[in-house]
Amino acid sequence: MANCLVAQSGGPTAVINASFIGVLDEALENKVFDNVYAGINGIEGILQNKLINLSQIPYSKLKNLKYTPSSALGSCRYKMKNYNEDNSEYEKLFNILKEHNIKAFFYIGGNDSMDTVRTLSEYTKLHNIDVLVLGIPKTIDNDLMETDHSPGFGSACKFIATSILESYLDSSVYTNNGIFIVETMGRDTGWLTASAALAKIDGKEVVDFIYLPETPFIEEKFLDEVNEKFKEQNQVYIAASEGLKNENGEFLSININNISKFHDKFGHAQLGGVCNILKSLIIQNGISSRVKTLELGVSQRAAMHCSSLTDIEEAYRVGRDAVKYALQGKSGYMVAIKRINNLPYSIETTLAEASKVANRIKYFPNNWINKDGNFVTSDAVEYMTPLIQGAPPIPTENGLPLYTILRR
């Protein structure tokens, strides 16, 4: 008898459960594992023996998790200690796994989680422990190395671009429309903000400027650009990353403490995120007093109702393929996505060494940023477009998505 274990880690996405169901479906179909266990709250919960046997839950209750956003198994942000300094956690963990006769552990997460995959796999090899450890990629930020893109990113792009189309239309109705700023997530990288370029009407982008963390934010240049565009069009739509940094590499939003700097002409403090800082700059510099903002917030990573079917199916596939790779005896890898073709779009999965993914960041490519540093190129649009295709068949009840909770 051999069992397997699946768990989720890091920030949720709309499609992280699709990967979990992918693991479950492949394991059930293959019948290599007698039971599929889930670890609750990631590695942190597993260390507390928070395991549930999914084989004892009716599949009819589980299957709809494929279309339920956020981490159904709970999550954690927990870093394993270096086993050379202290291996007590490792002993505890593998004892718990041994008690449940677990021979394969599938960990769905981002680059921190891939470090856990790396270190656990190393430990099994050092101590001849008969447990395979495989990582399954997940992050809306799309900042994982060694994979063409990360499950979760496509759905976030789709929600962002859709929200931009709609807020652009909303902000274009008056004769004096002013300036609109949308703020996206992406603390370190500009992938999410770049998706603003997908929003087009009649083939023309609705966003005028896209500001990414990869390009230093220069206040004077920003104000000149916005001012000129506003004079030309009488309205400007700006997409900005929450992670914008100045020329010294400091986050703009750190300046939030410098309150005196961010009062508008009415004496109101305009604080919060990057969008409010940009708003204050525009107002203070007299470009326009009509500035509206929209912070898309956690909906970017949770909006299953506006998700990409392609993204869901890929999230599901990397889960399924993780099990297949385990059956081949692989360990210490992350299942990666390799793009075979763009038009028609096709992918295959490959294995990437977890050590090459762990704790590294894939930045938005410099050559996909225009020379003015305020938009992205058509290469970026071609890269993102296939990832947002299709709408999933989300079941509904009383007019709302029918989402499932495993724990409550």
Place this chain on the structure above:
Amino acid sequence: MANCLVAQSGGPTAVINASFIGVLDEALENKVFDNVYAGINGIEGILQNKLINLSQIPYSKLKNLKYTPSSALGSCRYKMKNYNEDNSEYEKLFNILKEHNIKAFFYIGGNDSMDTVRTLSEYTKLHNIDVLVLGIPKTIDNDLMETDHSPGFGSACKFIATSILESYLDSSVYTNNGIFIVETMGRDTGWLTASAALAKIDGKEVVDFIYLPETPFIEEKFLDEVNEKFKEQNQVYIAASEGLKNENGEFLSININNISKFHDKFGHAQLGGVCNILKSLIIQNGISSRVKTLELGVSQRAAMHCSSLTDIEEAYRVGRDAVKYALQGKSGYMVAIKRINNLPYSIETTLAEASKVANRIKYFPNNWINKDGNFVTSDAVEYMTPLIQGAPPIPTENGLPLYTILRR
């Protein structure tokens, strides 16, 4: 030869164009009017002779506006002067209408716009002007008198409840989840915030507290409630209206100027909207330092991608029926919705005197608020549920909604 005119006014909604297309379709089918004109930027634009002849635009370009959010004809916030004091605007307006041989004017808007309908209609009667003036209701706020509900409200409810479901799941993944606050629109009334009660999983509401402008916000009571619930559940989900007022009837968000009051323990100012004020209160009072917020912003009134088919079809129908009522010679009325039955849901349209709608506000009923003043009753849920049913067949292109622009 006789023509008609349609225009839009006030804040946009997801379905305001469906009403416009309803007018157009009925007018085209009935063939009573030779041409359908659109006024651009509402009454303000009509006064500047900004009229376009829709009969000269291919219908294939127009029809998709039924599924395009926001006011395709542009909007305004313009109040006509009292004609007893100065009738020059009225003379100008009716001259422009006469030039275009317009015999019926359909104005899609909220309670301010219904005041325009009232005053224009009165003026035609006083001066024997052969123009019928009819109002078509529109507002996400649902604060129009004399109608069961307002087109635009159902779609906003659906987006709010869906976003709440998703952000609830997103905010429930860790072992220490803290407190989540969603802020909805609704400066004067609690209708939109009340839709938070629609968000259920396994038949249970996910929101713990709903705070409406109709109930005075008492800081101490709020803190006690949240504290107790947090101790009980280790997480709390709060829905709050942007229009919350204290016992003196002052907006909470006015206190935004009192900066010193809203610094958290790290010295950060926590300002912006109501959700940030509530966040500061919670942190300052030591209930939890983990407080996340989500301001749904303009997406509430623009999110066609998450709209209600029922709402769209009703918006379309009040547009169509406005033309039918004009053919009966009616003027000075708003087309209202009368609910015939709740289960199965059915409505009919009726006429409400514009004077009874103009400049008045329909508040959320007191008897639909629970006795603790922090949630809504099942009557409210039964009232809202039929309004969010069904999803519209929005055409897509490249994975995104295909929206249409009339002016650019």
